[in-house]
Amino acid sequence: MKIKILPIISALFLVVAMAIQSAVSYDREKDSLLNLIENRMELAQKDFIYEVYDMYEVTDEISDFFPDFCENTDDMNSMLKSILERFPDLYCCYIAFLPECAPEKGKRFAPLAFREPDSSVVAYDYGDKVDYLKREWYIGALQSDNDGYWSQPYNDGIHEDPIFTHSRKLYNNDGKLIGVAGADYTLAWTERMLKDVKPYEDAVCKLYSTKGTLIAESESDDMKGMIVMEKTISPTNMRLVIGVPKSRVFKAVRGISLLTLAVLLMGILIAGWLIRRIWRDQADYARVETAKKLMDKELQIASNIQKGILRGKSEEVHSGTATNDEIKKEAVVQAVLEPMHEVGGDLYDYYSKGEDLFFIIGDVSGKGVPAAMFMSATVNLFRSAVLRLQSPKAIMEEINGVLSGHNPSLMFVTAIIGRLHIPTGQLLYCNAGHLPPLNILGRAERQGRAEHGTFNIKEIAIEPNLPLGFEGKFRFVEQGLMLGQGDTLVLYTDGITEARNKNRELLGMKRWKEIVGGGEKSHTKTGNITPTIERLLAEVEAYIGEAEHTDDITLMTIRKMSEKQPVVMRVPNKIDQWPVLREALQNYGLCVGVDARTLKKMIVALEEAVVNVINYSQADYISLTMDHGPLTITLTDNGIAFDPTARPEVDTDQVVAERQIGGLGIALLRQIADKVEYRRTDGQNELIIIKNI
Amino acid sequence: MIMEIKIQPNGQETTVQLIGLLDTTTISEQADELQKVLDIADQALVMDCSELEYISSAGLRFFMQLKRETEAKGGKIRIINLNEDVADIFRMSGFHNIFSLS
Numbered sequence: 066m067k068i069k070i071l072p073i074i075s076a077l078f079l080v081v082a083m084a085i086q087s088a089v090s091y092d093r094e095k096d097s098l099l100n101l102i103e104n105r106m107e108l109a110q111k112d113f114i115y116e117v118y119d120m121y122e123v124t125d126e127i128s129d130f131f132p133d134f135c136e137n138t139d140d141m142n143s144m145l146k147s148i149l150e151r152f153p154d155l156y157c158c159y160i161a162f163l164p165e166c167a168p169e170k171g172k173r174f175a176p177l178a179f180r181e182p183d184s185s186v187v188a189y190d191y192g193d194k195v196d197y198l199k200r201e202w203y204i205g206a207l208q209s210d211n212d213g214y215w216s217q218p219y220n221d222g223i224h225e226d227p228i229f230t231h232s233r234k235l236y237n238n239d240g241k242l243i244g245v246a247g248a249d250y251t252l253a254w255t256e257r258m259l260k261d262v263k264p265y266e267d268a269v270c271k272l273y274s275t276k277g278t279l280i281a282e283s284e285s286d287d288m289k290g291m292i293v294m295e296k297t298i299s300p301t302n303m304r305l306v307i308g309v310p311k312s313r314v315f316k317a318v319r320g321i322s323l324l325t326l327a328v329l330l331m332g333i334l335i336a337g338w339l340i341r342r343i344w345r346d347q348a349d350y351a352r353v354e355t356a357k358k359l360m361d362k363e364l365q366i367a368s369n370i371q372k373g374i375l376r377g378k379s380e381e382v383h384s385g386t387a388t389n390d391e392i393k394k395e396a397v398v399q400a401v402l403e404p405m406h407e408v409g410g411d412l413y414d415y416y417s418k419g420e421d422l423f424f425i426i427g428d429v430s431g432k433g434v435p436a437a438m439f440m441s442a443t444v445n446l447f448r449s450a451v452l453r454l455q456s457p458k459a460i461m462e463e464i465n466g467v468l469s470g471h472n473p474s475l476m477f478v479t480a481i482i483g484r485l486h487i488p489t490g491q492l493l494y495c496n497a498g499h500l501p502p503l504n505i506l507g508r509a510e511r512q513g514r515a516e517h518g519t520f521n522i523k524e525i526a527i528e529p530n531l532p533l534g535f536e537g538k539f540r541f542v543e544q545g546l547m548l549g550q551g552d553t554l555v556l557y558t559d560g561i562t563e564a565r566n567k568n569r570e571l572l573g574m575k576r577w578k579e580i581v582g583g584g585e586k587s588h589t590k591t592g593n594i595t596p597t598i599e600r601l602l603a604e605v606e607a608y609i610g611e612a613e614h615t616d617d618i619t620l621m622t623i624r625k626m627s628e629k630q631p632v633v634m635r636v637p638n639k640i641d642q643w644p645v646l647r648e649a650l651q652n653y654g655l656c657v658g659v660d661a662r663t664l665k666k667m668i669v670a671l672e673e674a675v676v677n678v679i680n681y682s683q684a685d686y687i688s689l690t691m692d693h694g695p696l697t698i699t700l701t702d703n704g705i706a707f708d709p710t711a712r713p714e715v716d717t718d719q720v721v722a723e724r725q726i727g728g729l730g731i732a733l734l735r736q737i738a739d740k741v742e743y744r745r746t747d748g749q750n751e752l753i754i755i756k757n758i
Numbered sequence: 759m760i761m762e763i764k765i766q767p768n769g770q771e772t773t774v775q776l777i778g779l780l781d782t783t784t785i786s787e788q789a790d791e792l793q794k795v796l797d798i799a800d801q802a803l804v805m806d807c808s809e810l811e812y813i814s815s816a817g818l819r820f821f822m823q824l825k826r827e828t829e830a831k832g833g834k835i836r837i838i839n840l841n842e843d844v845a846d847i848f849r850m851s852g853f854h855n856i857f858s859l860s
């Protein structure tokens with residue numbers, strides 16, 4: 066609305082401004098024009114005075130010299146001639162005696178020097194020819210004061226130009242008035258002078274006698290429709306009139322107005338533009354400020370949400386088997402995430418389910434809000450998956466499937482998902498392009514290593530699986546590890562290993578291992594649960610110093626506190642329990658490092674043994690105990706006594722040849738295992754399967 | 759789904775693809791699907807085991823049964839693409855004597 070009114074207001078303002086400007090500028094222009102004319106008039110006056118000053122001079126000189134030359138006519142003639150020669154504009158000069166003062170009294174006598182048209186100078190007695198006694202110049206001079214008399218211009222009948230005369234009284238040495246000295250000027254120069262006086266080409270200048278006779282004019286135009294000024298040129302009897310066409314004033318006014326208008330218009334445009342800009346800038350600024358505040362607020366909310374998503378920094382985890390009386394610290398999880406911005410792309414989470422502790426650490430590619438959104442999606446997918454799924458591989462594959470399926474911005478997450486079986490220390494983990502965790506070995510595990518000067522930490526092997534978000538059908542390889550009592554698993558993101566100090570030097574893996582391994586000895590000696598994570602973080606921060614954080618920093622430690630317990634599974638004696646037992650052995654084998662091919666065969670051996678129990682023992686339960694040294698599987702059931710080893714050795718070739726399937730399972734078991742033993746104790750069957758690894 | 763069976767006619771032969779684990783549990787779970795394979799034992803069957811990850815005596819028992827059926831109905835059976843682990847079990851059981859493994 067404001068923006069639309071602006072041009073109308075501007076136009077209106079412009080018109081009014083123009084009108085005022087025109088009126089004002091007309092008056093002002095007229096004034097300045099009149100001023101100019103007046104100035105020219107003054108100039109003309111000065112020119113006139115300059116010109117006519119000669120005439121003063123001439124009559125003055127005559128007056129001065131006369132006493133010296135009055136003795137005879139010749140002297141007077143030569144004096145007048147010499148004066149005439151010195152004043153080029155002088156037409157003639159003369160001395161007109163009073164009749165009673167003439168050499169021959171009673172007679173008119175007037176010696177005169179005259180410039181011929183050929184410029185030669187002659188002298189003669191003027192009085193002889195002309196009765197000057199009645200001439201204006203003669204009478205006027207006698208009546209005038211000492212400055213003399215200026216005649217009206219007149220035509221003498223000889224010269225074609227008008228003439229005017231300056232005349233003054235003439236005295237002899239005794240101070241007696243003897244006549245009149247006169248000097249005649251033609252007015253030819255006046256025309257020339259009028260041209261100089263003209264202020265403009267189209268101006269008209271005229272010179273009149275005070276009686277109104279035109280003496281000279283620059284143009285013959287009359288002065289109708291002109292602005293006219295006039296001035297009497299003192300001390301002569303002449304009047305200067307200068308006329309300037311009115312159009313000139315208007316033209317000047319219009320020119321000035323147009324110029325002013327242009328300037329004004331431009332001024333308004335610029336002002337308008339500035340105002341609009343200022344408005345817009347103001348509005349923009351306000352908008353940006355508001356948007357920024359809003360964004361800051363939303364970022365803060367996002368940051369809070371993200372912090373809310375993350376679990377607490379520290380938690381003691383107890384496995385489900387511990388009774389209330391026995392509750393003791395079985396595992397301690399510590400985690401910290403320091404985002405570089407309000408929101409970050411790093412993530413961690415942990416969740417305890419039964420005897421298992423599930424955990425994830427990850428790093429979303431990119432930073433800021435998009436990374437944070439991907440981060441929260443990943444955490445939520447983990448939480449959802451962990452409720453239903455048991456294996457880190459399965460959880461990883463589910464998360465990967467979802468993230469890859471809806472990933473238009475091609476983001477990805479590097480992550481490690483793990484599951485720690487707290488009582489036994491079996492750790493299953495699945496890596497998706499993340500950095501290898503470190504294990505700070507507990508006292509038990511470390512014995513012997515220190516003597517060899519080996520490091521007290523172990524870098525955990527990781528499979529080079531794809532990061533999450535690339536390929537939804539990617540099949541991740543799961544790995545395993547046994548955590549001993551006091552072992553501390555250290556998980557981290559590259560914000561740590563790629564942290565830089567003031568000198569832009571990377572912290573790097575080597576230095577990170579030193580930090581992780583370094584300060585741990587004292588803690589384990591005393592057995593105190595020193596907040597490892599705080600020490601690690603403090604050392605990383607110390608390394609970074611005052612340098613800028615370049616990435617989120619996330620650190621998670623999982624310390625197994627409880628004593629290592631034997632791995633025992635007890636399941637109902639039902640065929641549908643086989644997958645549970647199979648997975649148990651699979652996981653155990655992974656954790657203790659049985660190679661994949663041996664493990665697969667041992668699973669076949671276990672299956673055959675289990676199927677045997679299920680088919681023949683009528684037991685209520687089957688119990689599976691696993692140990693390694695050689696890999697030792699002990700199956701216990703409370704069924705009727707049955708010794709599979711007592712059955713005769715079966716030749717598998719024979720079995721096949723006779724198409725007899727019975728006995729094939731036991732035959733396979735015996736072929737796979739290095740040793741199979743049977744015991745019957747306390748009403749239980751105990752089958753021990755041993756495989757050297 | 760840890761066990762999957764795909765049957766696909768392939769010219770004069772029929773390809774049967776076994777995917778996953780063939781153990782005591784999956785054999786009973788997939789009994790219907792496995793019966794479909796037994797039903798076409800009159801044909802020339804190619805057992806594609808490229809994605810068969812695991813086999814126990816339960817699985818071997820199925821192969822034995824299939825062998826009998828093909829012999830009874832005039833079909834043929836050929837096993838291809840066994841991975842090393844599964845092939846080991848076949849050999850330990852002497853099955854390499856009655857099946858052509860490739």
